Amino acid sequence: MGIFGLAATLVVGAVVTGERVISRQDRTDRVTVIYWEKWTGSEGEEMRKVVNAFNESQDRIFVKYLSISGIDSKTRLAIAGGNPPDVAGIWGDQVVQFADANALTDLTELANNKGLDEDYYIPAYWDGYVYKDKVWALPSTPAAIALHARPDLLPPEVATPETFPKTFEALDALVEKISVQGPNGSLKLAGFLPSNPGWWNWAWGYYFGGQLITDDKVTIDTPENLRAFRWIAKYTKKFGSKEVQSFQGGFGNFASPQDPFMSGKVAAEQNGVWKANYINVYKPGLEWFAVPMPYPADRPDLKGRSNLSQDVLCIPRGAKHVKEAFEFLSFVQKQDVMEGLCSAHGKNSPLAKVSEKFFDTHPNKYIRLFDQLARSPGAFNIPKVGVFPQISNEMNVAFQEVNSEQKTPERALADAQQRAEIIWSTYRKQVLAQ
């Protein structure tokens, strides 16, 4: 064997051995299910406990839990490479995009066989797992959004959930009253800022009766969405664009005591059910309460609106152990398991049936409110289109343009509408028509 033969043998040997080392099973007596999850830290540890409980509950399957950063792109690449995990914990707003890309295993039959159907879940959450009449994912933990307020920064007459403003108009009046600006206009305290925390800029129109997609058409520039953006512009005008930017530049990370709500820079903010967990860790003892998001005074039908989000479990296309992976998914859906996980994550439960113990022992004292919001007819998900990430980006840009007074609400939404129409039309031609 010549020197090239030796080199070739070494390369082939390394490849074969490497593959064996990578794909070795941790438990040779069981089927190993590889589970990739985005969570790290305490959230990851709580999920690991669920995995451990599953592994102890039977002797046929072993779930190997791995925390993976950038889980969406890595899962896609692993699917393309033909070696995906058996279970992937992705974000709920990616389900449609993944399904359109032929990246997921259809779970409809498996879920039906286990009785995991629309009756088992809160309808608005169930809606997030179904696309084109097929089930593509099941929940790990869900969330609902509400307005959080600090009574110590409010006048006594509105410092309770019962007396806090219910409409946008009343909220605006309160903000006018309690916000504090220095002699040079610099903000010291903002009663409320639409740009904080800025995670759901796409959703403002929904609180004014708008939608982004209606019957397969982009509807960004409708009067309802325009009304929402005019309301946003009003805040910029009130405080001054530069003053708001400078003030927000000083906001610390949401997972720190420097968070603007915890540090007392804003008296009220839109946030998710998980906020209580962060307050308990970074500002224990802080007095706060949660109320539903406001509605326009002339649209009482929009009372109780809340945008939902959730983390989901899916089985990527090409997974090697689909049935075993689904065994794990259905284990997570058990009421006691789901309630334990959601409680540990500070979230509400996605299940239709919730125990009293869950409410009584939950770390968020307003958990019943979030549960009600999720069950409310006003609860809404992201639009079911695979281009939601792009449309959400366009809404973010429109929001920033209005918030920095670069464009009028009319111009910003017209531009976003034009861009989104092109994106949606290209997607329909290139992806949906395939």
Added chain:
Amino acid sequence: MKKDLRIGLLFALPWILGFIIFLAYPVLASLYYSFTNFSILREPSYVGADNYAELASDTVFHKALINTLIYAVGAVPLSTVVAIGLAMLLNTKVKGMSYYRTIFFLPSLVPMVALGTLFLWIFNGDYGLLNEGIRAANLEPPNWLGDPAWSKSTLMLISMWGCGQAMVIYLAGLQNVPVSLYEAADLDGAKLGKKIWNVTLPMLSPVILFNVVMGIIGALQVFAVPYVMFPGGAPARSTYFIASYLFDNAFQYQRMGYASAVGWVMFIITLVLTLLALKISDRHVHYETE
């Protein structure tokens, strides 16, 4: 002789394989994909020049391209001037110079992500170190990160942080300038400014050309620092660059074909600018051998 060749090839084999697998093949494949609709998870389908036609009317691409060119126009000259200035200072005969050289070179070794995080604190509009200094001088500081009018300038200033690499090359170039030229200039009564303009810069011009070309290529590929400091190109896409748009299309929107087209257009623009720089340099660069 043949045995030597084979052994030589064997030693070079890891690099040759790496070049073919990780560079040559992906480059050629991306050219093919740029003419397809390809989402990674489905087979690519040929669409002709559709992706390039879409780029021609894509307003976000135009915005990203303009942002990138503005950044390059600001960052490259700024870094060049600072690097040459530092190199001149570090070329003087001062005690402990090797320590100074190390100190000024070290920042260029900081990883880009760490750099982005660090500058988020320094440029913070409310409590950042820089604005504290500006306020101390009784001036009204700008909002470096939140104001679209300042965000690109912030990145240009940050680009100076990495000029240590270029500085070392300039320093080597300066040390090759014959002392006799300065002595001749002294005899002619030239002051410092004249000596820099008539001796240092002409003798350094091949090195300047090299660093400017590398700087242009680097500036057109700017990605990591804005990605960390200005997510999504915020505020209002004022820091959205071509590399960011390429990344988003490839890995967020699953449009690998379109992203490949963006990459190839960027390659052509980079090539044209590089050739332009080389052409312009014909009259201004002086080589010792000429």
